[in-house]
Amino acid sequence: MPATPTPAAPLSLVRTCPYAPVEEHVRLREEEPAARVTLPSGMQAWVLTRHDDIRKMLVDPRFNHNRNHPGIPRTEAGRLGSLPRIPLLTVDPPVHARERREVTGEFTVKRAAALESRIQQIVDEHIDAMLAGPRPADLVQALALPVPSLVICEMLGVPYADHAFFQSRSAAMLRWSTPQEERAAVMLELMAYMHELTARKEREPGDDLMSRMVAKTGDLEGMAGLGFLLLIAGHETTSNVISLGAMTLLERPETLAVIREDPTKTPGAVEELLRYYTVAEYAIVRVAEEDVEIAGVTIRAGEGVLALSNTANRDPAAFEAPDEFDIARGARHHLGFGYGAHQCLGQNLARLELRIVFDTLFRRVPGLRLAKPVEDLPFKSDGQVYGLYELPVAW
Numbered sequence: 001m002p003a004t005p006t007p008a009a010p011l012s013l014v015r016t017c018p019y020a021p022v023e024e025h026v027r028l029r030e031e032e033p034a035a036r037v038t039l040p041s042g043m044q045a046w047v048l049t050r051h052d053d054i055r056k057m058l059v060d061p062r063f064n065h066n067r068n069h070p071g072i073p074r075t076e077a078g079r080l081g082s083l084p085r086i087p088l089l090t091v092d093p094p095v096h097a098r099e100r101r102e103v104t105g106e107f108t109v110k111r112a113a114a115l116e117s118r119i120q121q122i123v124d125e126h127i128d129a130m131l132a133g134p135r136p137a138d139l140v141q142a143l144a145l146p147v148p149s150l151v152i153c154e155m156l157g158v159p160y161a162d163h164a165f166f167q168s169r170s171a172a173m174l175r176w177s178t179p180q181e182e183r184a185a186v187m188l189e190l191m192a193y194m195h196e197l198t199a200r201k202e203r204e205p206g207d208d209l210m211s212r213m214v215a216k217t218g219d220l221e222g223m224a225g226l227g228f229l230l231l232i233a234g235h236e237t238t239s240n241v242i243s244l245g246a247m248t249l250l251e252r253p254e255t256l257a258v259i260r261e262d263p264t265k266t267p268g269a270v271e272e273l274l275r276y277y278t279v280a281e282y283a284i285v286r287v288a289e290e291d292v293e294i295a296g297v298t299i300r301a302g303e304g305v306l307a308l309s310n311t312a313n314r315d316p317a318a319f320e321a322p323d324e325f326d327i328a329r330g331a332r333h334h335l336g337f338g339y340g341a342h343q344c345l346g347q348n349l350a351r352l353e354l355r356i357v358f359d360t361l362f363r364r365v366p367g368l369r370l371a372k373p374v375e376d377l378p379f380k381s382d383g384q385v386y387g388l389y390e391l392p393v394a395w
Contacts, residue, residue: 021311029315034053034299048306048308049315051335056294062290064289085225088226099222106213108348119353120360155209156234169186169190175382194231237279245273251370268329270351271331275319275336280385281311285306309338
């Protein structure tokens with residue numbers, strides 16, 4: 001017989017330690033792995049905190065991921081209303097599977113590898129500019145933000161000259177403190193931009209993802225939504241892993257020495273960073289389509305579920321000594337890219353970018369060091385994607 005849940009207590013989403021999950025989330029994982037809570041948005045939802053429970057949910061067809069479903073948990077205050085049509089995000093099965101098949105070929109390991117030389121060139125150019133500029137430099141603005149932004153722009157066929165526009169709008173959308181009216185307005189601005197871009201790709205196609213997808217599907221509205229999703233997801237998460245990763249490795253000279261001496265160890269460092277920080281820790285949300293028993297409770301049809309994936313990635317049942325940063329761990333079963341049918345499309349590209357950035361940065365700037373104590377750094381504890389607002393470095 002499923003257990004009776006405790007009352008829906010308010011749930012904090014703000015980390016108090018830059019290296020650790022929210023303390024309350026850890027307590028829930030140990031004491032109440034499926035808990036009924038009240039989110040900052042005012043919505044009530046279930047939260048799951050254990051690695052195995054979340055993976056089981058993510059392959060259970062009884063859970064819907066359509067972001068326009070009224071039961072989908074929202075962490076931010078206010079209501080944006082219905083999202084525009086965004087392939088992969090606002091559809092139900094079996095439409096999702098068809099839409100994912102249409103675009104999967106653009107994100108294979110082979111397709112990502114074909115971009116390696118261009119990514120290397122982009123990284124080198126930005127390190128050149130940083131080395132020629134004043135010290136200390138902000139690694140976020142010099143490298144962590146522009147590299148993934150330029151890569152995704154070139155891949156999609158978005159003019160990089162417009163990067164300041166979409167970076168500022170996506171940042172506003174992802175901050176919980178942004179007023180609901182402003183979030184709605186910037187979303188409309190971004191969607192209008194993508195609609196104009198897809199129309200241009202139909203008239204003047206190029207050698208880029210958006211042109212190929214417009215020609216393949218003829219669906220301008222859907223491709224505008226897909227471009228919106230990929231543009232935001234393609235730079236926000238990778239950028240923050242770069243800045244957090246650089247900070248973490250600079251703080252651990254013994255670990256940094258390992259990947260400097262043997263670059264074959266860098267992929268292991270990348271996986272550990274993805275697990276250790278889980279920057280998109282509130283991205284996995286679902287709603288039950290029928291009653292489902294999980295983790296000893298019954299989640300009723302129509303009730304929403306938020307997976308606390310950062311806490312799950314520190315689950316001692318899934319990872320030995322989970323609070324230690326260990327690049328030899330070899331744990332690719334983390335939830336940094338989700339799991340199941342909705343696992344992140346861009347994971348191969350993200351891994352490649354991160355490997356190239358770390359190998360190149362620490363090889364070319366051997367004297368790199370933090371220019372400010374970690375306790376004085378401005379961490380992003382106020383939004384959907386965790387990271388750093390700035391990372392001052394010197395050499």
